[in-house]
Amino acid sequence: MLTVYRQLLRLYPKAYRQQFADEMLAVFVDARADIAKKDFFAQTIFVICEILGLIGGVCGEHLRGLLGPDSGFQLPTRSFIMRNGFRFPKTTAVLMTLILCGVVLAIKRGEEIAMSLPHVNSPIVPIQPVHSTMLPGIAFFSILFYSAGLVGWAILFALRRSGVHRLAQMWGDQK
Amino acid sequence: MALDDMSRQAITKGLPLTEPVLLILLSLAGQPQHGYAILKDVERMSDGRVVLSTGTLYGAIRRLLEYDWIERFKEKKEDVSRGRQAYRLTAQGRRNLQVEIDRMKRITRLASLPVALKER
Numbered sequence: 001m002l003t004v005y006r007q008l009l010r011l012y013p014k015a016y017r018q019q020f021a022d023e024m025l026a027v028f029v030d031a032r033a034d035i036a037k038k039d040f041f042a043q044t045i046f047v048i049c050e051i052l053g054l055i056g057g058v059c060g061e062h063l064r065g066l067l068g069p070d071s072g073f074q075l076p077t078r079s080f081i082m083r084n085g086f087r088f089p090k091t092t093a094v095l096m097t098l099i100l101c102g103v104v105l106a107i108k109r110g111e112e113i114a115m116s117l118p119h120v121n122s123p124i125v126p127i128q129p130v131h132s133t134m135l136p137g138i139a140f141f142s143i144l145f146y147s148a149g150l151v152g153w154a155i156l157f158a159l160r161r162s163g164v165h166r167l168a169q170m171w172g173d174q175k
Numbered sequence: 176m177a178l179d180d181m182s183r184q185a186i187t188k189g190l191p192l193t194e195p196v197l198l199i200l201l202s203l204a205g206q207p208q209h210g211y212a213i214l215k216d217v218e219r220m221s222d223g224r225v226v227l228s229t230g231t232l233y234g235a236i237r238r239l240l241e242y243d244w245i246e247r248f249k250e251k252k253e254d255v256s257r258g259r260q261a262y263r264l265t266a267q268g269r270r271n272l273q274v275e276i277d278r279m280k281r282i283t284r285l286a287s288l289p290v291a292l293k294e295r
Contacts, residue, residue: 020237023260024229027210031229045255060234 001032001047007135008054016061040091044100055142176218192275195227196235200244200272202262207248207263210236236262 005028009021024060028050156162192200195217202216210232218226222244227235241243245268248261264272 011253015192016237026259027214027232028229030211031214047228050230050264053228053230055235056231061237066178 005050005054007056008051011054011058013061015067042095042103044097052142053139055138191278194221195225196239197229197272197275198225199227199232199235199239200268200275203245203262203264204269204272207250209259209261218235239268242267243273252280 002025005025009017009024019047031046031050035043104121153162180192198217198220201220202213208216210229212225214229214232220252236245240247240262243265246265248263251260
């Protein structure tokens with residue numbers, strides 16, 4: 001995890017990295033040591049939040065570099081990073097954990113089967129190591145989720161069902 | 176632009192504050208703090224509702240340094256490494272925090288009026 005974190009830190013602009021990378025790493029190490037005492041679910045949430053926070057931060061800093069410091073543009077990452085009004089059903093969490101365990105077990109089983117097979121023919125194409133495809137994968141899925149979120153929000157806005165419209169409606173009702 | 180307008184604009188830049196930024200400033204209001212202490216303080220003050228990631232925290236710290244609301248604080252301890260940098264509020268940051276708290280008090284007062292009237 002520390003290696004992934006370091007790699008993600010390298011995606012920040014150089015000036016930002018020089019100023020904050022060491023501090024961020026130190027804080028992350030402290031936070032990780034603290035979360036290690038908690039359960040698996042809390043640790044998973046921590047990892048997801050940290051990765052999304054870093055990706056959001058990287059995108060924000062690069063966009064700030066492109067649009068200027070006074071652009072006021074901020075990525076809508078807060079709903080991912082903060083657990084404000086977090087309403088995650090416990091049954092869903094248990095189900096997701098079971099699915100994750102199933103996937104991990106399936107991968108392990110697959111590896112065992114692959115190891116037990118005799119290697120008669122050498123592979124034609126060299127197999128890419130996993131770590132080289134992980135970062136682009138994370139970036140791809142982040143962009144995908146953000147796009148889906150934006151599309152969803154745009155649909156709600158078009159249907160006048162967004163938070164702004166609901167607030168306006170509530171305000172109208174109160175009057 | 177008149178000087179008064181300019182100073183007002185400088186003061187109100189970045190206001191109103193988002194909840195994480197408000198909590199970060201409140202965390203620094205008492206004493207200088209390191210990044211990790213700020214994270215824990217924010218979580219404690221919000222009763223676990225706001226849990227900042229390091230990316231979010233340092234994004235906010237970078238902006239606050241840029242606005243000159245906080246500054247790096249050099250501790251006298253010899254064992255302070257680069258990774259344990261402390262921050263503290265500047266006079267401008269303290270003033271802006273007070274402006275925001277006053278604004279929130281006004282809103283709370285305004286919001287409580289219709290509620291109180293309805294309860295009668």
